[in-house]
Amino acid sequence: MNVNKTVDSDAAPNPRNLIQQERSSAVFNPDLMNYFLEGSKERSEETKKMIQQMERDPILASRSNYYDLTKAEQRELTIKKINRLSRYIESETFDEFERRMSLISVFDPQLHTRIGVHLGLFIGCVRSNGTFAQVNYWALEKESAFIKNIYGCFGMTELAHGSNVAGLQTTATFDEENDSFIINTPHIGATKWWIGGAAHSATHCSVYARLIVKGKDYGVKTFIVPLRDSNHDLMPGITIGDIGAKMGRDGIDNGWIQFSNVKIPRFFMLQKYAKVDSDGNVTLPKMNQLSYGALLSGRVIMVKDAFRWSSRFITIATRYGVGRRQFQAANAKENDEESQLLDYPLHQRRLIPILALCYAFSNGANVLADSAKEANDILESAVSNDDKAGIDHGIALTKSLFVASGSLKSTCTWLTLENIDKCRQACGGHGYSSYSGFGKAYNDFAVQCTWEGDNNILGMSVGKQLVKNIENVLNKGEKLSGILEFLNDSSKYLNKEVVLNIDDLNSTEKILVALQVAIIRGSAQCLKTLQAQNDNWDYIGADLVTLSKLLAHFFLLKAFLDKVKTMGEGDEKPLIPILDKLAKLYSYTAALETFSGNFLTYSVISPDAMTYLTTTRIQELCAELRPHVIPLTDSFQLSDMMINSAIGGYEGNFYEEYFKIVNTNxxxxxxxxxxxHLIMKMLHRGSYDDRTRQEFSDEVAELIDPELEDS
Amino acid sequence: MNVNKTVDSDAAPNPRNLIQQERSSAVFNPDLMNYFLEGSKERSEETKKMIQQMERDPILASRSNYYDLTKAEQRELTIKKINRLSRYIESETFDEFERRMSLISVFDPQLHTRIGVHLGLFIGCVRSNGTFAQVNYWALEKESAFIKNIYGCFGMTELAHGSNVAGLQTTATFDEENDSFIINTPHIGATKWWIGGAAHSATHCSVYARLIVKGKDYGVKTFIVPLRDSNHDLMPGITIGDIGAKMGRDGIDNGWIQFSNVKIPRFFMLQKYAKVDSDGNVTLPKMNQLSYGALLSGRVIMVKDAFRWSSRFITIATRYGVGRRQFQAANAKENDEESQLLDYPLHQRRLIPILALCYAFSNGANVLADSAKEANDILESAVSNDDKAGIDHGIALTKSLFVASGSLKSTCTWLTLENIDKCRQACGGHGYSSYSGFGKAYNDFAVQCTWEGDNNILGMSVGKQLVKNIENVLNKGEKLSGILEFLNDSSKYLNKEVVLNIDDLNSTEKILVALQVAIIRGSAQCLKTLQAQNDNWDYIGADLVTLSKLLAHFFLLKAFLDKVKTMGEGDEKPLIPILDKLAKLYSYTAALETFSGNFLTYSVISPDAMTYLTTTRIQELCAELRPHVIPLTDSFQLSDMMINSAIGGYEGNFYEEYFKIVNTNxxxxxxxxxxxHLIMKMLHRGSYDDRTRQEFSDEVAELIDPELEDS
Structure with missing residues (x-):
């Protein structure tokens, strides 16, 4: 009998030791690996400072009781956190606040979204569509950029129209006599729906509505409509309701809004592009302003999210898999201890590819973010210098990024949602406890596959670009640049020659080529089907989505390999062999194995190579990476506050930690x-006969059954 | 302006009409189709009667407010429902109550589980392991079978040992002097964990503990341990806590239990097999009693669940997809209305295969249930007649079913979990509302992949049976019967001959053969890898799971085709062509497309056939089934109460219905x-300078900055 912290009649399991052992035999420095993941030493250190600040913040930090809050409690806490964040905004730069938000997105996504609707969507809408004076008034003079006086919501989506902006049905009819617009919801289907912040917080809404002047419909424009006065009372003609419970992100007060002939001054229409003067003359911009840039930034954030979220959950599952023992290995001897979960080949195969994926995500997210910033800088400087060639270059860059980011947003959010659930399943029953963190995360993350462009719609549009571009290259001799440059070689690869044989599997460069070839042959096949189907693009929708996924993996693998190539000797040297293995495993599993049907159908890989890959090579590589999993997850440098899981803490003492958290909450x-009292009443409810007044008894039957009476 | 129920400035969308139109042009009778799904006319009618009874029951029926309940409210409501159900038990047959439970599992799974722990697990454990007197005492004399006096929980799982029963560490030490057992939890890892009913309801626990007599460990046996007295106060030595929040099924009061040297009389050990007399003599049964039967029944239920749950969610997504218009089709003319979602080929491809899967599930579940009952009857009658041959036959049948059910439980629960989320994503943003039903369902269902045998563990064990059996057939000339009979032909198929060319795709019989061949070639490949890996079965874990999935599809497809073959002329005739298409689509998508890598690697299908299948044939078949989707989902005959979704009701009036539900709740x-007040305080918090007492102002800088002072 051991007496230590508690009286134990027998030795308790000690997952901590198992994890610490692997940590102490790391062959590389997780700090240096973190520079690789964050993109540089500076970013790594900036990120850590910010996490430190937030995990010490009494209001902002997440704790285990986060998983026990009701919807009402979540909403109240989220406002407290927004209030707290509003103080940070007053004293930090935009870049700093952006980094803070990106981290908050991992440990409190509903906070991220709720504040993001005001700062990103509402103010962003005013900035994109408003004149200088309008931006100055609503964002700065009223100080709404610091979350003061005005709290905005973003009135785009309608009950019967989600992502189809052009089909929205709220109207803004010009009333010449009063120099006003009348905002109206014509029927239930045009009710603004899902509007974050509307139910409780918002004082104003940037409303998407059809501009109607003198009976003519000019299409959807944006208008600022006050919803609540400074006493927070609803303005007349405004009806608002609470959307209620959601699958996740219950801390956001999504609402619905109906406008019943609400009058606003003409100058509340955001008039940077389309303008209406007091006589009802409408000026429209010469070309439709494509706000690629605004859409791009949302996607950049979501690819980064994919990295951080997947990192968070693979860290939990890996630590649990190393610390947990269960069953004996098939090749164990009789008295061997039970095996660590992660020593089972199948468990390795379930988790280590996700770890590799995280490493691919991190670089892809960095490259995408840097390229978006670069394209934006080029465009802005070209515009301010009136440099036509520069503008064209900037636009071409942005368009190319738009394709890349569309494929990445959809592919990475889908994969992340899968990763969360795969990691949960790998933690067995304990993955089902709220305190392990998976449940709420799955629910919170799920919406990322739907919003900011439904993944299937995005995937189809990316695939369409691929097919159109390959047609231009093949039939019109066009030359492409940017992400799709590789399509220029299409004609060379249209035959059925095998690109990957068994010996080629060791070369990630060859696999990168194989991805290009799969995309080329797939796009060409789409073109063929399309012609057979009278150019009905909808018909090949599923194939287009597959092409988009392949493109995302091409981008991620290329970014990964490019980055490793830049790594020098010195300190970074020990990282390179590990990173090589991760890149390889990523390409084997997320690309070749997942799309094995496509690679085989298009003869990009030989059946023998595929057999070798799936039966042997992937498993071998997992085994090679197995000793490094703890240092590889430590390298994400997510603190316990960020991870917020009863079974995934750094210390690895998860049975005691979990028990403590369950008991505290x-x-x-x-x-x-x-x-x-209800249980007691049920268990001690008395006999059936007594409760039914003996009516069903033989005695009563004898009394009242005429047949018995007769007999 | 229309004035009808409300004042509308414009015509509102009318999803109801779209759905009703398709309903009215059905080419078959959904009642007859329901007989196919339920297995017979009688079962169909029995099921409907039961649903009618429950949807009218004021306590049992689910409503939209179900999605707004807190954990505390869910738990209270669940006990109210158990109390109500306890009255049904008093007056109906076992079969009736079983059917009732199976239906409850769809609309209130946490109720199903919470009552199931007592009736199924606790009483089941007493029945399987107790003597006649013990069963009679605890189940009947104390009336716990009617949920009276005693409420049982099932004390198997421990914190550090989930599914590995042999590794459990709670001890039951015989105390000869007092003719008692001492039940003890030796350390934190042996704390009983996840115990449904322990936190609030249970008075007794069937505890799995190591039997220790005179210092010798006899392995894990079962003991009845009272937890709470008739005042519901905890017995001494018993510590119980609440597990707290879970990913789903919060209506269940899962708890943890620690025993600190709790003394129970010797005759509280369940002694049907292992016995301990008062002198401490231990008698063990000659062979380990494999309770295949008990495990089998859980699996049968879960395959049925897969059918009902998938039906429920595909019904919602289908109705929404038919009633919702969004965007214009690629081949639309300029003034065409927006297209119905389900008229887009990609949308068809996302949903109609799930519909086909439901039809495959229904039959598979029926066949599995009937076979299990048959095997049980054969075994029981053989045992009571002491018929050795009959016993052998019964055992062989049961073993074969054990393999089939293992593959079906794991494969069908995984697919159902996927189906729920695919259906959610197909409903766009509205799928994310709790009132649409997907969120809670995903969370509630997720655990089915983990409990009653973790899907991966089950899959591996099924795969292992396949590989072992193929070895026996190939190397020892063994002949198999039952589900694995087709392995007898293995040697014939081990070459690389292609089974499916383009022309063969029209024959589901050929596809059934192709599935057999894929299993045979895959098993043979496993055998090869296994030999290269020194018989380390763990190494081929992933491949074993794949084999198990293929076996499940073989079983489901075979059951489907067998059933359709039995269908006569008469009334059923119009169903046959539709069912043929469904069987085909099921085999194309769930089997051939999903496992395309395997079918191609093993040359079971030609690359040309695969290209034709994925680019054209599946899409064509979806289009052929498209007109029938509403009648096909109506055929599930799930009433609105069972569906409990704001966007999936029968009437199809989903915008108004959804709006009403959101507003009611x-x-x-x-x-x-x-x-x-918190929002007001934040928005009107005064200026930064005032709040910081002007300390950060230029004026103060001038006062206290020595440099400024110097200058």
Whole structure:
């Protein structure tokens, strides 16, 4: 009998030791690896400072009780956090605040979204569509950029129209006599729906509505409509309701809004492009302003999210898999201890590819973000210098990024949603506890596959670009640049020659070529089907989405390999062999194995190579990476606050930690349910005969059954 | 302007009409189709009667407010429902109550589980392991079978040992002097964990503990341990806590239990097999009693669940996809209306295969259930007649079913979890509303992949049976019967001959053969890898799971085709062509497309056939089934109460219905948040300079900056 912290009749399992052992035998420095993941030493250090600040913040930090809050409690806490964040905004740069938001997105996504609707969507809408004076008034003079006086919501989506902006049905009819617009919801289907912040917080809304002047419909424009006065009372003609419970992100007060002939001054229409003067003359911009840039930034954030979220959950599952013992290995001897979960080949195969994916995500997210910034800088400087060639170059860059980011947003969010659930399943029953973190995360993340461009719609549009571009290259001799440059070689690869044989699998460069070839042959096949189907693009929708996924993997693998190539000797040297293995495993699993049907159908890989890959090579590579999994997850440098999981903390002492968290949040001294009387009444309810007044008894039957009476 | 129910300035969308139109042009009778799904006319009618009874029951029926309940409210409501159900038990047959439970599992799974722990696990454990007197005492004399006096929980899982029963560490030490057992939890890792009913309801626990007599460990046996007295106060030595929040099924009061040297009489050990007499003599049964039967029944239920749950969610997504218009089709003319979602080929491809899968599930579930019952009857009658040959036959049948059910449980629960989320994503943003039903369902269902045998563990064990059996057939000339009979032909198929060319795709019989061949070639490949890996079965874990999935599809497709073959002329005739298409689509998508890598690697299908299948044939078949989707989902005959979705009701009037549900559960007259004062304080918090006492101002800088002072 051991007496230590508690009295134990037998030795308790010690997952901590197992994890610490692997940590102490790391062959590389997780700090240096973190520079690789964050993009540079400076970014790594900036990120850590910010996490430190937030995990010490009494309001902002997440704790285990986060998983026990009701919807009402989540909403209140989220406003407290927004209030707290509003103080940070007052004293930090835009870049700093952006980094802060990106981190908040991992440990409190509903906070990220709720504040993001005001700062990103509402103010962003005013900035994109408003005149200088309008931006100055609503964002700065009223100080709404610091979350003061005005809280905005973003009135785009309608009940019967989600992502189809052109089809929205709210109207803004010009009333010449009063120099006003009348905003109206014509029917239930045009009710603004899902509007974050509308139910409780918002004072104003940037409303997407059809501009109607003198009976003519000019299409959808944006208008600022006050919803609540400074006492937070609803303005007349405004009806607002609460959307209620959601699958996740219950901390956001999504609402619905109906406008019943609400009058706003003409100058509340955002008039940077389309303008209406007091006589009802409408000026429209010469070309439709494509706000690629604004859409791009949302996607950049979501690819970064994919990296951080996947990192968070693979860290939990990996630590659990190393610390947990269960069953004996098939080749164990009789008295061997039970095996660590992650020593089972299948468990390795379930988790280590996700770890490799995280490493691919990190670089892809960095490259995408840097390229978006670069394109934006080029465009801005060209515009301010009136440099036509520079503008064209900037636009071409942005368009290319738009394709890349579309494929990455959809592919990476889908994969991340899968990763969260795969990691949960790998933690067995304990993955089902709220305190392990998976449940709420799955629910919170799920919407990322739908918003900012439904993944299938995005995937189809990316695939369409691929097919159109390959047609231009093949039939019109066009030359492409940017992400799709490789399509220039299409004609060379249209035959059925095999690109990957067994010996080629060791070369990630060859696999990168194989991805290009798969995209080329797939696009060419689409073109063929399309012609057979009278150019009905909808018909090949599923194939277009597949092409988009392949393109995302091409981008991620290329970014990964490019980055490793830049790595020098010195300190970074020990990282390179590990990174090589990760890149390889990523390309084997996320690309070749997942799309094995495509690679085989298009003869990009030989059946023998595929057999070798799936039966042997992937498993071998997982085994080679197995000793490094703890240092590889430590390298994400997510603190316990960021991870917020009862079974995934750094220390690895997860049985005790989990037990403590369960007991702190559910004190065992409350040993009876609040509804205990109901249980007692049920269990001690008396006999059936008594309760039914003996009416169903033989005695009563004898009394009242005429047949018995007769007999 | 229309004045009807409301004042509309414009015509509202009318999804109802679209759905009703398709309903009215059905080419078959959904009632007859329901007989196919339920297995017979009688079962179909029985099922409907039961649903009618429950949807009218004021306590049992689910409503939209179900999605707004807190954990505390869910738990209380669940006990109210158990109380109500306890009255049904008093007056119906076992079969009736089983059917009732199976239906409850669809619309209130946490109720199903919470009551199931007592009736199925606790009483089941007493029945399987107890003597006649023990069963009679605890189940009947104390009336716990009617949920009276005693409420049982099932004490198997421990914190550090989930599914590995042999590794459990709770001890039951015989105390000869007092003719008692001492039940003890030796350390934190042996704490009983996840115990459904322990936190609030249970009075007794069937505890799995190591039997220790005179210092010798006899392995894990079962013991009845009272937890709470008739006042519901905890017995001494018993510590119980609440597990707290879970990913789903919060209506269940899962708890943890620690035993600190708790003394129970010797005759509280369940002694049907292992016995301990008062002198401490231990008698063990000659062979380990494999309770295949008990495990089998859980799996049968879960395959049925897969059918009903998938049916429920595909019904919602289909109705929404038919009633919702969004965007214009690629081949639309300029003034065409927006297209119905389900008229887009990609949308068809996302949903119609799930519909086909439901039809495959239904039959598979029926065949599995009937076979299990048959095997059980054969075994019981053989045992009571002491018929050795009959016993052998019964055992062989049961073993074969054990393999089939293992592959079906794991494969069907995985697919159902995927189906729920695919259907959610197909409903866009509205799929994310709790009131659409997907969120809670995903969370509730997720655990089915983990409990009653983790899917990966089950899959591996099924795959292992396949590989072992193929070895026996190939190397030892063994002949198999039952589900694995087709392996007898293995040697014939081990070459690389292609089974499926383009022309063969029209024959589901050929596809059934192709599935057999894929399993045979895959198993043979496993055998090869296994030999190269020194018989380390763990190494081929991933491939074993794949084999198990293929076996499940073989079983489901075979059951489907067999059933259709039995269908006569008469009334059923119009169903046959539709069912043929469904079987085909099921085999194309769930088997051939999903496992395309395997089918191609093993040359079971030609690359040309695969290209034709994925680019053209599947899409064509979806289009052929498209007109029938509403009648096909109506055929599930799930009433609105069972579906409980704001966007999936029969009437199809989903915008109005959804709006009404949101408003009923979140009355818009509550126009301010309970925490409104926090919002006001934030927005009107005064200037930064005032709040920081002007300390950061230039004026103060001038006063206290020595440099400024010097200058």
């Amino acid at each position: 559910n004190p065992p001294e409350n040993d009876k349910a609040p509804y205990n | 979140n009355p818009p007259e509550n126009d301010k948040a309970p925490y409104n």
